[in-house]
Every structure is written in C-alpha cells, then in structure tokens.
Amino acid sequence: MNTCIVCKSSNLHFFLKLGKLVYWKCNFCASKFLDPKNYVSKSYEKKHYLKHNNSTTDTNYINFLLKLIKPVKDKISITDIGLDYGCGFAPALANIFKSYGFKIELYDPFFFPNTNVLLKKYNFITCSEVVEHFFNPYEEFDKINNLLDNNSWFGVMTTFLPRDDLFEDWYYRRDPTHVVFYKKQTFQHIAFQRNWQVFFPSENIVLFHKK
Numbered sequence: 586m587n588t589c590i591v592c593k594s595s596n597l598h599f600f601l602k603l604g605k606l607v608y609w610k611c612n613f614c615a616s617k618f619l620d621p622k623n624y625v626s627k628s629y630e631k632k633h634y635l636k637h638n639n640s641t642t643d644t645n646y647i648n649f650l651l652k653l654i655k656p657v658k659d660k661i662s663i664t665d666i667g668l669d670y671g672c673g674f675a676p677a678l679a680n681i682f683k684s685y686g687f688k689i690e691l692y693d694p695f696f697f698p699n700t701n702v703l704l705k706k707y708n709f710i711t712c713s714e715v716v717e718h719f720f721n722p723y724e725e726f727d728k729i730n731n732l733l734d735n736n737s738w739f740g741v742m743t744t745f746l747p748r749d750d751l752f753e754d755w756y757y758r759r760d761p762t763h764v765v766f767y768k769k770q771t772f773q774h775i776a777f778q779r780n781w782q783v784f785f786p787s788e789n790i791v792l793f794h795k796k
Contacts, residue, residue: 606620616768658685666688670732708736708738716765718765719764738795779795
C-alpha cells in the first residue's frame with residue numbers, strides 16, 4: 586500500500602496482521618483499513634447483506650435508525666429531496682423518511698442499482714451503516730459531494746474506531762464486509778478535503794453540511 590484509501594495521504598503504515606488479514610493505519614486522517622487483497626468477493630458480499638434483519642416492524646432497529654434520522658430531519662424541510670445511498674435490500678431508513686412525508690430516492694449497488702438517481706442533485710443524503718463497506722472511500726465521498734446540492738446535508742452512521750489495543754477483539758472489525766474504520770479525526774479530514782462543515786450530534790453519528 587502506498588496511499589491511504591480514505592484521504593490519499595502517503596503517511597501510511599502497517600498496523601496489524603490477524604491470521605491472513607492485514608490492516609493499515611493512516612497517521613494523517615487516523616483511519617484504519619483492511620488490505621484490498623483481503624476483500625471478500627462481490628457474491629459473498631451480497632449474500633452477507635441478505636442476512637441483515639432490516640425490518641421496519643422491529644422497534645429496536647427503528648430506534649437505531651432514528652439516531653441518524655432525527656438529526657438529519659432537524660436540518661431539512663419537507664420539500665427537500667433526499668437519497669439513501671447504500672440502502673440495502675430492505676430500505677427501512679428511507680421508508681421512515683417517507684412516513685414523515687419526505688421524498689427520498691434509493692441507491693444500492695447490489696439491490697437498487699439504478700444509476701439514473703446518481704445523475705441528480707439532492708438536499709440530503711444518508712449513509713446508514715454503509716461507509717465502513719467502501720472499498721474506495723475517497724472516491725465514494727467525492728461522488729457523494731457531487732450529488733449534494735448547495736446548502737445540503739449528508740448524514741452518516743458508523744461505529745467509530747476504539748483504542749488500538751481493543752481493535753483485535755472489536756466486534757465491528759469481525760464483519761468480513763467491514764473494510765474501513767473511522768475516527769472523529771478521520772471525518773474532520775474528509776470534511777476539510779471537500780470544504781464541508783462537520784458536526785457530531787451523538788455517538789457514532791456524523792453530519793456534514795455542504796454550503
């Protein structure tokens with residue numbers, strides 16, 4: 586590895602090897618990520634996502650999604666149009682937004698691969714438990730930046746990195762489709778590189794504002 590997949594910095598160092606899995610760390614943006622040679626196949630990835638329980642009848646899951654929905658909802662108006670980027674096979678978050686009267690489009694490379702929605706501009710975009718799956722996060726955040734209209738909001742939910750000594754046993758790392766992990770500092774660099782404002786309304790939640 587020569588550069589960080591999150592920020593493109595060359596201040597990259599080997600972090601840890603666990604069995605066959607190799608992890609790298611960026612001393613610039615503080616991200617950690619799996620070596621691309623350890624990525625699972627697309628077919629395995631899709632099968633794994635189909636195991637997720639994304640039911641809108643599950644109260645616990647709804648409350649989990651509301652941690653992202655509420656701070657985004659507070660920043661937008663009912664006439665705004667959104668995009669759930671990486672919505673999965675059962676777009677529960679988008680359905681909740683729709684229940685509030687918002688219009689929200691769906692995109693997922695596996696389950697809603699309609700690239701026409703990527704030709705529009707949006708007032709808000711959500712990524713719920715998505716950014717940790719990005720194989721090329723720098724390019725993905727640039728793509729999202731191009732999808733955001735002026736004065737728009739981008740909400741992210743992901744579990745932030747723990748201390749280094751906790752990484753090996755961290756449950757989030759053990760998901761084979763989770764390949765990149767972020768700290769608060771990482772999101773600050775992501776925002777700086779795209780001239781976004783960044784806010785952290787609650788644990789594991791990030792809000793970006795594109796002026």
